[in-house]
Amino acid sequence: MIINKEWTRRKLIKTATNASVVLLLNPFSFLTAIEPDDKVEKIVAKTIGIDTHNHLDVPFNLEQFKSQKYNLAVELKASGLTAICMTFCVDRPQLEKEGDAFSRFILSLDEMDQILKANNLTRALNYSDIKNARKVNKQIIIQSVEGGHFIEGKIERIKVAYERGLRHLGLMHDGQTSPPIGDIYTDTPQYGGLTQLGIDTIKECNRLGILVDLTHCNNESIDKALEVSTKPMLISHTGLNTKLGTNEKMAKMMMPRLISKEQAKTFANAGGVIGVWTHLAGTPLEYAKNVRALVDVVGVEHVCIGTDTKMTTPIGSSDRFGKNTNQSWDNTTNGFFYTIIDALLKKGFTEKDIMQIGGENYCRIFEKATTV
Numbered sequence: 001m002i003i004n005k006e007w008t009r010r011k012l013i014k015t016a017t018n019a020s021v022v023l024l025l026n027p028f029s030f031l032t033a034i035e036p037d038d039k040v041e042k043i044v045a046k047t048i049g050i051d052t053h054n055h056l057d058v059p060f061n062l063e064q065f066k067s068q069k070y071n072l073a074v075e076l077k078a079s080g081l082t083a084i085c086m087t088f089c090v091d092r093p094q095l096e097k098e099g100d101a102f103s104r105f106i107l108s109l110d111e112m113d114q115i116l117k118a119n120n121l122t123r124a125l126n127y128s129d130i131k132n133a134r135k136v137n138k139q140i141i142i143q144s145v146e147g148g149h150f151i152e153g154k155i156e157r158i159k160v161a162y163e164r165g166l167r168h169l170g171l172m173h174d175g176q177t178s179p180p181i182g183d184i185y186t187d188t189p190q191y192g193g194l195t196q197l198g199i200d201t202i203k204e205c206n207r208l209g210i211l212v213d214l215t216h217c218n219n220e221s222i223d224k225a226l227e228v229s230t231k232p233m234l235i236s237h238t239g240l241n242t243k244l245g246t247n248e249k250m251a252k253m254m255m256p257r258l259i260s261k262e263q264a265k266t267f268a269n270a271g272g273v274i275g276v277w278t279h280l281a282g283t284p285l286e287y288a289k290n291v292r293a294l295v296d297v298v299g300v301e302h303v304c305i306g307t308d309t310k311m312t313t314p315i316g317s318s319d320r321f322g323k324n325t326n327q328s329w330d331n332t333t334n335g336f337f338y339t340i341i342d343a344l345l346k347k348g349f350t351e352k353d354i355m356q357i358g359g360e361n362y363c364r365i366f367e368k369a370t371t372v
């Protein structure tokens with residue numbers, strides 16, 4: 001709320017100043033003068049805005065967690081989004097012994113239960129939950145995990161995760177799972193795509209009703225997953241490998257993590273949706289350009305937002321890594337969704353396009369994946 005109030009106040013001052021100047025010049029132009037900001041607000045108010053990859057990094061230590069407070073509801077409301085796919089990973093710091101991945105996974109979910117309770121938020125278990133949240137102007141969480149490390153070869157654990165509210169599973173992350181699930185895009189390929197465990201994981205997600213996220217999978221893994229899955233899938237955070245930005249070091253680091261036009265087309269033709277990262281965009285307008293580039297390749301029905309930022313970090317903590325969602329770019333004072341809608345409008349996207357990219361596309365595959 002703090003951000004929103006501040007933003008509204010600032011916007012009112014700005015609008016009032018602009019409007020008085022314009023009114024002096026042309027007394028009938030008042031409505032056009034305030035239109036752009038109104039348009040953003042109008043779109044925010046009717047769109048199911050979703051960040052399909054947003055980290056909440058809770059500590060793997062209950063004592064540490066107990067001393068923390070998370071302003072999740074406040075930040076989420078200020079962002080203008082309806083939902084975030086609240087993601088965490090268990091492979092940082094590196095996993096050492098069997099069982100660690102699962103205990104970290106369960107502890108993280110326990111801690112998130114407490115954060116959600118303290119913030120008066122719930123998890124969406126199906127598409128209706130998301131729609132209802134939008135209807136009553138409330139925010140909601142889609143529980144996600146990045147990497148199937150917690151499975152540790154025991155496929156029955158996916159059901160445990162489902163029962164805890166998990167509805168979105170990222171197959172891979174930076175570190176390999178034990179036993180391995182398949183080839184990660186930043187490693188040397190050695191499994192010919194997915195292992196049997198990777199295949200079985202997708203089948204179990206299809207059976208239970210969990211959306212599969214193929215970010216961090218190399219091309220062969222993606223192709224194999226497309227053969228196996230009976231449901232459309234997501235690549236939540238990437239970008240076109242032709243859009244490398246101006247930072248050379250960053251571009252080199254990001255190259256293996258980005259998708260080619262050919263692969264993006266194949267994935268979209270199979271019903272998939274691809275999220276655009278904020279990392280390669282120095283400004284909101286550059287972000288809108290990156291979205292445009294992907295839309296030009298796969299069509300507006302197959303693109304979504306996947307920031308890989310954090311809606312909140314513990315109050316008073318020094319951040320481990322990554323940016324806060326509402327401060328994705330320097331000098332931005334608006335909530336995240338307001339900022340990018342403004343940029344998307346400036347880049348020529350229509351209201352309908354923005355509603356699709358902003359959340360409808362994700363909702364379409366989420367509904368298909370979670371309906372069994």
Ligand SMILES: [Zn+2]
Binds near residue numbers: 146173237
């Ligand atoms: Zn990732």
